[in-house]
Amino acid sequence: MPTIEVTLSDFESLLKEKLDQGKLEDFLEKVKGEVKDFMPETDSTKIELNDTNRPDLWSPEGIARQVRPAEKPWLETYPFFEQKLKPAAQVHISNAVSAVRPYLAACISRNMSVTEPILEQLIQVQEKLADSFGRNRQMVSIGLYRLKKINFPVYYDLVDPERTAFVPLGFETSMTLREIIEKHPKGIAYANTLAGADQFPILKDAGEVEAGDAELFVEVTGTDLRMVTLAINIFAANLADRGADIEAVELHYAQETDFGTVFQTPYDLSEPVTLTLSELNRVLGETVTVDEAVNSLKSYGLDIDTEGEKMTVRAAPYRDDLMHPIDVVEDFAISRGYDSFDPVLPSTFTVGALSEIEQFSDALRHVMTSLGFEEVVSNILGSSEDFIEKMALNPEDKTRPETRIVEIENPMTERFSLLRSWILPSLLRVEGTSSKAFYPHRIFEAGEVARLAPETPDQTETTIQLGALIAHPAANFSELHALLDALFSRLKGAYQLDPATHPSFIPGRFGHIVVDGREVGLIGEIQPAVLDFWQIGMPTAAFELMVEKL
């Protein structure tokens, strides 16, 4: 979610009213934004914008545009969206760029002096759109240039990065394009958009904007025509809000696009959405009239044509988020204010219940506490050190369920790179941390574990297991066996112990717990080497049961 930094004074001049923190917060509610840092003493405020589908709101211009009640239709405020005049400036987009970065959109801004604060804002919009909306420039990147340095028509074409050289901004000497993307900070940031390409798309004839310039050329390049166009539309609207006169640029594509081969940008890509009044009322549980709906939506900046109950709604071209009539319903609700809706409870009756397995697991938890065990809750993520090495397990031995471990492809740290496949390591972790807590220790956890299950369509399984552990100077198999026996007597179930071996347990003091011929768990004394790994200084015995199998 993008966070932007604005100055309150800039915001006030865009909104044409005085602001304080409370008023600012009220405004931000309407754009799903919140103040993260309010610092009036430095005239700076950080705002987080939560709607990832409304990049037009990621600037003070955009927020002001939205929260100011619209007085006239957007086309009157932003006439440049109409494809009327034949633009003087032209850009030719070659066939060759289609393999690398096929789309370009552009506009010209005149008669707005770029002051230092305005330049900062322009750069912020440029970066937010390129980073958050354009996925770190991969899908969209934006360039700002001094108009007077450009001779139209401009050609957008591929060049050989080794052979094309110029003096980049902030450097003294001429570098090849290849050198620039390897050494120049802007070039490095741009490099990920070019991965694998052996020729680079560039705009010939350029120069970066400085404070004091009054005439700008803005271009957006990218991999998606709608996104590129939306970005230039937002930029143009922002500049217009600051008093600039926007001129369109005519684009000549060598290849066919969704908008044709010759068209101009900014470009109205909005598509009408049709909503009936009854649909609006059904979704909201209201009885709104057409007039109320139209007034609210218009003041929210939307264009509406009505035909009886049918409303055809168009958003301004700097928005591209009306995907479904339901989106208009929310705009209406926000425009009217969420607090204007009376909450009511659903009238239908439903019966509540726990899942069968959770009920059973809860019952087991209560039996365990009645047997004197204290419950623990552990994280499920852990390390191979905890789940394999400290358990003395052989990770290659896939016959044991606990070695079928789900591993993470992209762990942030080794400490949390695996899912636990049984509960015992979690309990030993508690034991290893709790030598200062008075003994005896009798602890248990009933919780989820995950394991690979390549033989099933799901490929993995999530099960509930009950692990229990005792540790004190005289803890042994016999004491734990008595407790297990007490647990089974509560379950009214017969079970038997089949002697077996397990690397985490002392040979000759370990067995599988078997019910009706099915293995449902294991029990034994933890072997001293494992206790050493966990730095446990007390004899320890443990059992673990697969709850689904009981």
Next chain:
Amino acid sequence: MSEEIELSHLVEALHPLEKQLLKFLADAPVMDDPNIVAHSGLKTTQVSTAVEWLLAKKVIAVSAEEETAMVRLTEIGKKYSSTKNPVLRMAEEILERGEVAIRELQQRNDMEAEEKSRAIGALKSSGAVSVIPGGRFKISDESKLSPFRDLQNVIDLLNEKEGLAPLSDFSNSDQAIIETYHRKRSPSKGIFRVDLEVKRSYEKTALFRPVYEKVASEKVVTTLSELTPEILKDGSWKGKAFRKYNIQLPPPRMGGGALHPYKAFLDQVKTKFISMGFSEMRGPLVESEFWDMDALFMPQFHPAREIHDVYFVKNKPHDNSIPKAMIDRVAAAHENGGESGSRGWRYPFDSDRTRRLILRSQGTSVSARVLGEGPANPGKYFSIARCFRYDQVDATHAPDFFQVEGIVLGEDIHFRTLLGLLTLFAKEVAKADKIKFLPAYFPFTEPSVEMHVRHPQLGWMELGGAGLFRPEVTGPLGVDVPVIAWGLGLDRMAMIALGISDIRDLFSADLGLIREKQCIRRAER
């Protein structure tokens, strides 16, 4: 409590050993450990127990402590006190029979082989015997046997003192003998052991006299120390009193069974939702991108789906259990809206990637599954699902965490019933007295709402997010009634309830900390 009552309580709780010790001390000229052991008629262990008890009750006090070297007989020493030491035993046989074959001495069965060879060696080197032809010993100089006789005297002397006496009780020459034969850190060798022991001397406190007088004036009644099945059976308890306990002594500690405080908190949440008519749903920890995100209309290019946001399963296993028709419908919703009335996200949906496995990143995936499986209509569902996010672990981020969330579906579901349910949650779950709804953004709901509530202790806080599922979510999953999706953030409430400030402590591995938090709360009335 009056002094008199206090005194009788104290006397009534006296153990018979304490009374015996009291009576001895009343007239004892010297009140120190050795004297008490020697003359009180109590065994050593009984003395130390009774002394400690009387000290604790402040009837006596320690007047002085001095370190004393104490000599005691080892197991070997005790054996020699009854059978005499091996050298002497052999010498006496030789004296009695005039001469004895060495082979015969070696075959004696009243001592260990090592004892025999050492005794024979000692006899030879003492000069008391001479070897005569035929390998036989005879006593040639009986006076040379005196060191062994002296040794035996020391052993016997110590034995008379019950095998324990201060080193200073012995003459210098005896002390030299003890020095020669005392054990030097080897457990099996040696006849004597010398330990430094603290000898304490005691004095009577002001309490002694009154306590003693009360004890002395007591009628002699046999008290029972324990009630046993035998005593119950034969009725011998009748007419007898039981010794009183000091019930104020600290008991041995035990943990006792207890639910984990955080789980108990979540249990309360579960109960709350069941009481509001919600059914529990469950889903797997390892989830496909389909259920976790695609079915929720999050486009595959969504920023929250990258490797720095979601954990992917190693070796990229793919879930083969998702019905193909459902994948196709979801794909259509993403690409062009399908039949949902939406224009879609307009990008080519990757039907292979959708089956890729990740760690569940949001509890809403459980809701998506339930919608796809055909939920009850009307229906209310909740789940408490463990979720995983690619976050730096710190005081506000646990490696994995629980999300409380769910769905409500039915013909009468709309924006106002959504607000109504959230108001109910705010009151029932958070005990909020004020509530505020704000516009919010979630990719899968429209309209979306964020709920802020005023909690009695916490003040204003964000309690959760909710909305009506978009038609692009419900349609492809085969649900044709409106559905509310809601999620609550309860961890902050849990942390306040448990009095912790670091979210990782909800999953603490420190049993000491867990025990601190195992208290029972009763709802305020």
